[in-house]
Amino acid sequence: MVEGDGCHRIAAQHRKQLVGRKLAARSPNGRFRAGAQAIVKCGGVLLKIEVHGKNMFYFFGAEGSQAPSVVVHVHFGLAGAFAVYKEEPEAGSSIRLRLETADSKAPHLVAHLSAMVVKHGKPESLYTALVAKLGADPLREDADPESFVSACAAAKKPVGTVLMDQSVCAGVGNIYRTEILYEAAIHPNQPANTLTRAEVLKLWNTAVKQMQAGYKSGSIWGTKAGSFCYDKKQSACGGKVKHWKMGGRSVYACQKRQRLEARKAPKESKAPSLRRSGTLHVDGVVSAVKAENKKRAHRRGLGVQHVALKDDETRAAALAARVRKRPSKR
Template identity: 35%
Template sequence: MPEGHVIHRLARTLEDRFLGQTLMVSSPQGRFAREAALLDGHQLACAEAAGKQLFLHFDLEDPRHIVFIHLGLIGKFHVKPWTEPVGAVRLRIATEDWAADLHGPQWCRLITEEEQDAALAKLGEDPLRADADPERLWPRVHRSRRSIAAVLMEQGYFAGVGNIYRAETLFRLGISPERPCSELSHEEFLAIWEDLVGLMAEGVRAGRIDTVRPEHTPEAMHRPPRVDDHGGEVYVYRRAGQPCWVCGEPIRTRVLNGRNLFWCPRCQHCP
């Protein structure tokens, strides 16, 4: 599932290509045809990302004028120079020169502003949003007896954070994934938040996740670059059994709440 930086980068791209233009909106697949017909011929007012969710606001007076998209595990939203649609395109937004085709989303709905407010209310704080406030989140995190690794994956706490950012931030700060949230200090919590803000903002800029510090890049360590479908240079994510770039200890993995967790037992030992 795409992490939050992907959705924020997508929102920026959609605004760059389509903002303020009269658009051709359609559903070649047919499953969003009635809603697309209402939007056809209107303008995109803004594209807003929140966590892993995307909200496309159109300039209709009708209350239902926001397209609510969640890509889920297999969804893709490609923005490209105009071509004929290929495959099962749920939603197409196009001009004469550009097209954005949505394939296989978990959902694509036309909603009201009130329904958007309700959806946003279910999310926690998004490190990439200007209106995020870690101090609103801190009391809830500190009350939890669950591990920080578990809570970091909860969208009701850290919106937009996924498995890669969870594993990498904890490694970078030397925090054991097993630490109960209630044992974290306020300073440790803020360090996690600030690291996520920096890493995820860089992910938006670069379009990939890179988490290693300058001294641990392939060039600095004279090692081959990482070869992985997810791309990017990382410390522990999907590196189980390989040596830690910092201490040489083999990276470990186990399943936590249905997702693979990765960590270094030496660099992230419990205090």
Template identity: 30%
Template sequence: MPEGHTVHRLAAALRAGFGEQRVRTSSPQGRFSEAADLDGWVLADAEAVGKHLFLAFVPDASVDAGAPVTRYVRVHLGLYGSWTFAGEPGFATVHAIGAPRVRIGEREEGLDDGDVDWRRIVPRPTTRLRIAGPQGLADLTGPTACEVLDAAGRQAVIDRLGPDPLRADADRRRFVDRVLASRTAIGVLLMNQDVIAGIGNIYRAEVLFRARLDPTVPGRDLTRGMVEGIWEDLVPLMEYGARTGRIVTTQPEHRDIEARIVERSRGTRQNGDEDPDVVPREKSFYVYHRQTLPCRVCATEIRSADMAARTVFWCPRCQTVRSRRATWTREHPAAPWALAPERSERP
């Protein structure tokens, strides 16, 4: 399932490709009949809130997004959803986002990537929604949710979500207070979209390692400084992810130590894996998919276990139950700035 930073990248790609343009909308699969009602409308905006994408459509470019007539297409990709793009050179900043997918045009008979005329591409039968503009198109397949909402419906969804670290309007106090009031394990709370929006299994595992916290410690046993530190660490990590399409949590000095991960699927593939200049995924994580391998910091065997229907990964030596006393400086792995210094552990 895509984590929150990829949905923000998706919103940016849709704004760049279709923003303020009159578009054609259709549902080749036939399961999103509302697409016909929006055909010929203007895509006024695209925004991400956690793992939810909202596409704002207005009947005319003279109407501002947010006006009473605005209709919002809410999309949640879930485990199997994806968007794929095709168009003129420079049309979209990405070619695909979501579950493992085939690029648009790759299965067109007699065509290869360089020769595809996007205007001639026939949508696959599984395409839930196609958006086509003057310079290109985007196809949505396999989403968990795809529905049309009015302003009240959009707000109702947002009100159910916790704060999103990538949004300027996020209130981190809601996250901190919710964690401190809960008896639930912090490893479960971080995956609860009602507590914090956009966090997935990779960010959960990695930020807890960086905070030196055992995933099983109850939220109420943490101090305010510890929980605020988790938020402060997530913001630059996710901003980097939104900018590059990659999750990288390791410090440069640790990347070549036990540079391995245990992969049983393509689940950890990231944007730009084929680029030799990026940090490869086997060097990008401290604990995620590194079960049975030595910890990069202390050489203890990384463990994994089921937690709330997902696999959690942690180092039993580095991640103590209640304390957070890192022995190395937590500086963002791909940026020159340092994160805030360690806070007092007093409430």
């Protein structure tokens, strides 16, 4: 699954490479033909990119215009990729949208998109309507943690369920759910409305911290060698880990650190200072190829931490890794 930090990494790179460029568009596999035609018809200039959680929005319009007339919505789902190349490889059968720079600026670039959801429409009907259904995104500068606090206070459901609800907290996926709850020392089954304001804000701060680390490093573990608790039998603190299904996905909890408490109502405590959300202040962002190479070196599965940001360097590194894996002929 491509989680929110992965989408924000793609957007940051594409803002540097593609925003302001006039782009020709077509659909190699034919599954986004109408959308590609709409991009060309409106003028084909990529005006801006917005990300809300796991949802990416590319706004197109006429040259010299500030008002986009077409928006393309991308949701990767479990897999997919959005690659920008200087040296274009052959477009595979999964490529739904191909973009190519069609202006006099350098460099000449080609982008390939494969994703579970690729839709197009008018900004006011597609973008505005969809974003209205999404919760606060820890990696957006305009994130409102109070909406997260209010949603938790109103929810009788387990906090593990609430944290994965994209209408409450946009961008958090299954791995982040386990890791955030572990670091915040909150049991996934704890009813959300029994948490104190301080606990909910601690949960929010932890989500911001971990997802910013993921954005910076290109790894869902951030700078850690591996997970705290996810997919483990023993957690980072040495406690025994239990796992079960929650909302159809496996959730993990440390029996030592995360205790399920019987509460009727939350007891108030001093709330922590809010951590700054967003990514604009995050320095030292690791490139896609360095992030992938580090995962290979540590034998971390690229499938578990699916990387959707691709370019010439990641392609070359992947090809080199395949060559190294081939058995030598005797």
